[in-house]
Amino acid sequence: MQKFFNILKKELKDLLTLKMILPFILSIFILIFVGQVMQSEMGKAVEPINIGIIDNDKTPSSLSLINGLKSSNHIINLMEAVDDTQAVRIAKEQMFSIFMIIPEGYELNLKNKKSAEIRLYSIINSLGIASSIHRASIKNILRILNQQVAESFLKEMSPDLKPEVFWEPIKAKEFVVLKNMIQPGSAAFIISYISTQTVIVPVALLMLIIITGTMIASSIAQEKENKTLETILTVPVSRFTIVLAKMLAAVILAIAFAFFFILAMGSYMASFSSTSTNIPADVQTSGSKINLSLDIGGKILLGLSIFLSIVTALALATLLALFAQDVKDAQTTIMPLTIMILIPYFFALIFDPGTMSLGLKIFIFLIPFSHTFFAFKFLLLGQRLPVLLGIIYLFLFSIGLLIIATKIFSSERILTMKFNFGKVMRRV
Amino acid sequence: MPALVIRDLYKNFGVIKAVDGISFDINEGEVFGLIGPNAAGKTTTLRLIATLLEPSTGSIEIFGLNILKDSAKIREMISYLPEEAGAYKNLKGIDYLNFMAGFYASNTKFKKEIVERAVEIAKLGERINDCIRNYSKGMVRKLLVARALMHNPKLVILDEPTSGLDVINSLEVRNLIIDYARTGTTVIVSSHNMLEIEFLSHKVAFIHQGKILESGAPAQLRKKYQAENLEQVFVNSIKK
Numbered sequence: 001m002q003k004f005f006n007i008l009k010k011e012l013k014d015l016l017t018l019k020m021i022l023p024f025i026l027s028i029f030i031l032i033f034v035g036q037v038m039q040s041e042m043g044k045a046v047e048p049i050n051i052g053i054i055d056n057d058k059t060p061s062s063l064s065l066i067n068g069l070k071s072s073n074h075i076i077n078l079m080e081a082v083d084d085t086q087a088v089r090i091a092k093e094q095m096f097s098i099f100m101i102i103p104e105g106y107e108l109n110l111k112n113k114k115s116a117e118i119r120l121y122s123i124i125n126s127l128g129i130a131s132s133i134h135r136a137s138i139k140n141i142l143r144i145l146n147q148q149v150a151e152s153f154l155k156e157m158s159p160d161l162k163p164e165v166f167w168e169p170i171k172a173k174e175f176v177v178l179k180n181m182i183q184p185g186s187a188a189f190i191i192s193y194i195s196t197q198t199v200i201v202p203v204a205l206l207m208l209i210i211i212t213g214t215m216i217a218s219s220i221a222q223e224k225e226n227k228t229l230e231t232i233l234t235v236p237v238s239r240f241t242i243v244l245a246k247m248l249a250a251v252i253l254a255i256a257f258a259f260f261f262i263l264a265m266g267s268y269m270a271s272f273s274s275t276s277t278n279i280p281a282d283v284q285t286s287g288s289k290i291n292l293s294l295d296i297g298g299k300i301l302l303g304l305s306i307f308l309s310i311v312t313a314l315a316l317a318t319l320l321a322l323f324a325q326d327v328k329d330a331q332t333t334i335m336p337l338t339i340m341i342l343i344p345y346f347f348a349l350i351f352d353p354g355t356m357s358l359g360l361k362i363f364i365f366l367i368p369f370s371h372t373f374f375a376f377k378f379l380l381l382g383q384r385l386p387v388l389l390g391i392i393y394l395f396l397f398s399i400g401l402l403i404i405a406t407k408i409f410s411s412e413r414i415l416t417m418k419f420n421f422g423k424v425m426r427r428v
Numbered sequence: 429m430p431a432l433v434i435r436d437l438y439k440n441f442g443v444i445k446a447v448d449g450i451s452f453d454i455n456e457g458e459v460f461g462l463i464g465p466n467a468a469g470k471t472t473t474l475r476l477i478a479t480l481l482e483p484s485t486g487s488i489e490i491f492g493l494n495i496l497k498d499s500a501k502i503r504e505m506i507s508y509l510p511e512e513a514g515a516y517k518n519l520k521g522i523d524y525l526n527f528m529a530g531f532y533a534s535n536t537k538f539k540k541e542i543v544e545r546a547v548e549i550a551k552l553g554e555r556i557n558d559c560i561r562n563y564s565k566g567m568v569r570k571l572l573v574a575r576a577l578m579h580n581p582k583l584v585i586l587d588e589p590t591s592g593l594d595v596i597n598s599l600e601v602r603n604l605i606i607d608y609a610r611t612g613t614t615v616i617v618s619s620h621n622m623l624e625i626e627f628l629s630h631k632v633a634f635i636h637q638g639k640i641l642e643s644g645a646p647a648q649l650r651k652k653y654q655a656e657n658l659e660q661v662f663v664n665s666i667k668k
Contacts, residue, residue, distance in 0.1 A: 235503060
């Protein structure tokens with residue numbers, strides 16, 4: 001055990017170099033920075049904006065329209081202009097990004113049951129998210145005002161007809177059935193909620209597996225490059241201990257990196273959710289009533305699946321790194337591992353196992369990492385059997401790879417095996 | 429009991445016969461020199477003795493233990509310094525010695541003792557506390573020799589210990605080995621530098637194309653071939 005910790009300590013020291021951790025720290029800072037910028041930009045979207053209005057009609061109907069707009073949280077500024085060109089100039093001077101002209105005859109048209117035109121000018125100074133959200137919000141206000149005018153028409157024509165019945169003669173009361181629970185609510189919200197949740201898990205997992213794989217491969221290749229491998233192989237310590245200590249060092253650092261990455265990713269994702277105001281309260285309540293988080297059993301299964309994926313990645317990277325002659329070579333040699341991770345990653349983001357063809361399903365689930373990438377989705381839907389089967393498959397796969405990796409490490413092949421993957425790829 | 433007994437040792441890499449049926453013995457306390465040109469089979473022989481490679485056929489016994497059956501026990505008794513060995517560049521010299529001592533010392537007191545011995549052997553002064561990446565080639569080699577000798581191994585295997593070093597560093601490393609050999613430890617050292625081996629060894633063996641051409645004490649071989657030095661002995665033994 002003492003020898004194991006001796007190697008583990010050295011490995012951690014060896015891996016914790018600036019060269020190794022700098023790209024990771026940078027990517028975390030970039031993620032946090034982008035998250036902050038997004039949050040600030042989304043914050044601007046809910047801030048009230050200045051809207052200019054030129055009322056050339058000056059009738060009770062135009063006043064009602066202006067009052068309707070005033071009831072929103074935006075700041076309404078009444079303007080005077082002889083024509084549209086002058087109005088644009090004034091709006092630009094006053095820094096209004098939106099202004100509206102209510103032409104003369106607006107009320108008359110409404111009274112005659114004709115379309116009453118208004119002119120809405122958007123001055124595009126920015127292509128940011130906030131700017132497009134503001135324009136959408138004005139459109140929304142106009143939609144409500146249109147509805148109000150239409151309801152007043154309806155009242156005149158058919159006083160007994162309730163407007164809500166007119167607008168929605170067929171009313172759907174939505175229910176969601178999930179994990180054997182029935183709750184009133186919108187399936188669209190539940191699916192969108194699950195999608196948001198299932199983005200963060202594969203991204204973190206992708207990072208975790210790629211980092212651990214790269215670390216162990218670099219660690220083994222470094223021993224070859226620095227000509228330290230032969231020495232370490234002749235000291236009185238079992239080869240299995242060497243492999244295990246190297247793997248554990250990579251896992252410890254990868255978990256630490258993944259932890260900080262998830263925090264950064266959480267900050268990035270929060271920039272979207274913190275300003276999300278368009279989810280109806282009752283729907284949110286139904287979402288929380290249906291337990292969308294994992295219970296203890298689900299968490300254990302997910303944890304086990306992630307752990308076995310990491311072990312599989314480590315064993316595979318170890319196996320591939322045995323062919324590498326130096327660190328640079330190791331980056332190319334572990335390419336098959338990266339491909340094996342990226343395929344299920346993208347599939348888990350886009351596809352649902354239920355909609356895949358049988359052939360595609362077999363192909364995807366032959367890749368061991370797919371089981372972990374899809375595990376979270378399965379568990380949220382209360383399906384434990386596929387996750388359990390995946391864990392068994394991952395366990396057998398990782399044990400098989402570990403045995404092969406340790407056998408090679410324990411034999412002379414670790415010194416004699418040579419395979420220039422980069423050269424082969426270039427030839428191909 | 430002889431320190432090392434090699435009998436009919438063969439090692440093939442595909443069609444290449446790296447070691448082609450060699451046999452020799454080394455007695456305890458002897459410094460044994462394995463001499464030969466490049467690609468003669470010296471490194472393969474030493475790697476076989478160091479338990480890194482497995483013989484195609486034949487046997488190697490170290491203090492009565494078979495390298496295939498008792499490799500774990502053998503690794504506790506030997507110390508191997510490969511020709512192009514390096515050290516962990518991110519570690520300080522002292523940390524490297526502490527790390528390596530961790531494999532041989534069962535307690536802190538013994539670990540401290542062997543590290544102190546290594547520091548003494550390496551003769552790097554204050555530079556022992558520097559990061560290895562800042563060491564010269566000579567300094568790294570001295571550190572590695574110190575590492576190889578620090579735990580008093582029963583058999584020291586040195587492959588081209590002065591390879592690539594300048595005259596001064598070569599002399600210093602050679603003196604480290606001589607000083608250590610005086611303690612009665614068995615040493616097997618390989619080199620293509622025959623004068624160096626003559627200077628270091630009690631007994632030598634010439635290896636060429638995987639075969640042992642001749643072996644014996646340097647003086648005895650010089651007399652046999654009526655040569656002034658081992659280089660002439662080697663040339664004459666090839667002609668024979």
